[in-house]
Amino acid sequence: MGAEQQVRADFVELYGAEPEGVWAAPGRVNLIGEHTDYNDGFVMPFALPHTATAAVSRRTDGRLRLHSADIEDGVAELRLDDLTPESDQAWTAYPAGVVWALRDAGHPVTGADIHLTSTVPSGAGLSSSAALEVVVALALNDLFALGLPRWQLARLCQRAENVYVGAPTGIMDQTASACCEAGHALFLDTRDLSQQQIPFDLAAEGMRLLVVDTQVKHAHSDGEYGKRRAGCEKGAALLGVDALRDIPYTGLDAALERLGDEEEVRRLVRHVVTEDQRVERVVSLLKSGETRAIGPVLVEGHASLRDDFRISCPELDLVVDTALAGGALGARMTGGGFGGSAIVLAEAADVDTITKAVEEAFAAAGFTAPRVFEAVPSAGARRLA
Numbered sequence: 001m002g003a004e005q006q007v008r009a010d011f012v013e014l015y016g017a018e019p020e021g022v023w024a025a026p027g028r029v030n031l032i033g034e035h036t037d038y039n040d041g042f043v044m045p046f047a048l049p050h051t052a053t054a055a056v057s058r059r060t061d062g063r064l065r066l067h068s069a070d071i072e073d074g075v076a077e078l079r080l081d082d083l084t085p086e087s088d089q090a091w092t093a094y095p096a097g098v099v100w101a102l103r104d105a106g107h108p109v110t111g112a113d114i115h116l117t118s119t120v121p122s123g124a125g126l127s128s129s130a131a132l133e134v135v136v137a138l139a140l141n142d143l144f145a146l147g148l149p150r151w152q153l154a155r156l157c158q159r160a161e162n163v164y165v166g167a168p169t170g171i172m173d174q175t176a177s178a179c180c181e182a183g184h185a186l187f188l189d190t191r192d193l194s195q196q197q198i199p200f201d202l203a204a205e206g207m208r209l210l211v212v213d214t215q216v217k218h219a220h221s222d223g224e225y226g227k228r229r230a231g232c233e234k235g236a237a238l239l240g241v242d243a244l245r246d247i248p249y250t251g252l253d254a255a256l257e258r259l260g261d262e263e264e265v266r267r268l269v270r271h272v273v274t275e276d277q278r279v280e281r282v283v284s285l286l287k288s289g290e291t292r293a294i295g296p297v298l299v300e301g302h303a304s305l306r307d308d309f310r311i312s313c314p315e316l317d318l319v320v321d322t323a324l325a326g327g328a329l330g331a332r333m334t335g336g337g338f339g340g341s342a343i344v345l346a347e348a349a350d351v352d353t354i355t356k357a358v359e360e361a362f363a364a365a366g367f368t369a370p371r372v373f374e375a376v377p378s379a380g381a382r383r384l385a
Contacts, residue, residue, distance in 0.1 A: 003053050003117065004384045007069070011055035011115040014067055014075060019055035019115070020143055025135035025381035026051045027120035027127045028176035029211055029343060030334050031185050031200075032294075032301055033279040035309060037170030039232050039272045040191040040243035042279035045172055046200060046377040047180035048211075052118040052131035053384070056139040059111030064099055066092050069117035080111060086166045094129050095136040097164030101156045102137070107146050114139075121371065123217035125335020129165075130173035133157035138178070138381045150178040150381075151193050168226050169336075180380040187283050191245060198286050200377050205291055207329070208351050209343055212358060213371040214315035216339030225336055228268060228309060235269040238262065244269055249277040271308040275301060295330025295345050302332030302342075311337025315367055319344070319358055326350070326357040343375065 001009070004022050011019045026047040033043035059065075064078045068091060076092045083100040095114060102109045114136060120128040137153045140146070148156070154174035161167050161174075171190050180186050185200040202209055236244050239255055247255045252273045259266045278297050285293045302320050306312040316333040319342040323331040330345040346354050355372050362370050 003051075003119070007053045007055045007115060007117055008385070010069055010117075011057075011113070014115055015057070015065070015113045017057065019113075020057045021139065021383060022053065022055045022385045023135050023139045023142070023381065023383050024051040024053045025131045025138060025177045026180070026378055027131045028173060028180065029126060029209070029341075029375045030172065030176075031343070032275075032282045032298060033172070034275060034301065034305055034334065034337075035228060035232075035311075036245075036272055036275050036279070037172040037190040038168070038229055039236070040245035041272060041276040043172045043188050043190060044185050044198070044279050044282060045176035045180065045188070046185040046375075047176060047182075047380050048120070048126060049376055049378040050118075050120040050126070052116060052120060052128070052135045054135045054139055055115045056136070056143060057113045058143050059113060061111055063111045064096060065113045066095055067115045069115070080109070083164075085164045088164075091132075093165045094132040094160070097160030098133050098136045098157055099140070100164050101160040102140060102146070105156060107144065107148075109140055109144055112140065112143070121213055123340065124213040124371075125333075125337075125340025126211070126213075127173040127177060127335075129161065129167075130157065130177045133160055134174055134177040134381050138383070142383060151175065151195075154178045168229050176380070178381050180378070182379040183377050185286070185377060187279070191243070196283075198283060200286060202291070202345075203348075203376075206348050207291065207345065208348050209345055209375045210351065210355065211334075211341050211343055211373055211375045212319045212323075213341045213373075214313075214319065214339060215368045215370060216313060216315050224311070224338055228311065231265055231268045232272060235259065235262075235265045238265065239269070244272040245276065247273050249273055267308040267310070271304045274304055292329055295328070298330035298332040298343070298345060299324065305333055305337065309337070313337075313339055314365070315339070315362070315370075316342050318361055318365060318367070319370070322358050322361040323354050326354040328354055
């Protein structure tokens with residue numbers, strides 16, 4: 001039984017009636033552009049084939065019923081009028097937060113029965129939470145005929161995560177889940193939300209992109225992410241700009257000099273400004289057909305995240321170092337950091353050798369065995385039935 005049929009059958013068993021529809025929204029991998037989104041900068045994610053899938057029906061009685069096939073728990077029942085930011089510490093905060101954000105923005109959502117399941121690895125830096133948010137938002141947008149464009153759904157999902165859940169994430173994850181196209185990476189300007197779909201068909205060029213999930217879990221709301229964000233905002237304030245996006249790469253040295261002995265802020269500023277420039281370089285290389293040349297840019301990005309932003313960990317560094325020693329074209333950590341996943345760009349012929357080398361290196365270091373899979377640029381959120 002496929003995911004669509006399974007989630008539909010489970011919905012009937014839970015709620016006693018057929019759902020009005022089934023929707024899916026993917027997780028994402030960020031090719032380049034890390035911690036730039038909340039600095040009004042550039043990012044370049046693409047959607048994974050792994051999705052959150054939801055069977056949904058409308059209610060008219062002001063109640064929200066939520067169930068997940070992936071959590072050992074019964075159906076959670078909530079009253080819409082009782083939804084309050086940061087009141088829910090469970091997984092239900094993500095779908096409930098979307099309902100709250102839609103209603104808070106004035107959209108007439110009167111209740112819903114929702115059953116969810118997800119194949120996006122949780123805590124792996126692949127946006128499992130954004131996938132949950134976007135699939136619920138898309139379903140409710142369709143069922144209640146709200147007429148909201150994809151970028152606006154992404155904004156509302158970000159608000160749900162920022163305000164309702166209490167995690168200070170940027171706009172990239174939700175936009176990637178809502179707007180990505182198969183066979184493309186999404187070049188997104190997070191200031192004005194302008195988008196370019198950049199062809200990214202590695203298989204056609206004899207390459208693969210691996211995701212290596214280190215199995216080291218991270219949580220954005222644990223404080224370190226928020227600390228980095230606050231440091232970036234402090235840097236922008238000290239430099240007299242709205243956001244670090246406004247510091248040109250050619251003006252970086254002068255900006256760092258002006259920050260004087262603010263060493264931590266200097267490191268954060270240096271990462272964001274150079275990372276924005278790396279995104280632009282990758283876009284240029286892909287547009288000119290020089291896909292293999294993005295490898296060294298990915299490596300530069302990892303060094304910056306490790307040394308300046310200081311959000312890597314021994315497991316992520318081991319993936320990158322081992323993959324590069326094994327002949328990878330490029331590698332870097334991806335996602336929020338402090339665990340999660342790394343990506344490895346490699347020739348197709350080298351994938352097995354690199355995978356084996358990484359697995360052996362983890363075993364030798366006494367780390368939990370990593371999960372390795374191929375990342376194929378896939379479609380964004382969609383209605384399945």
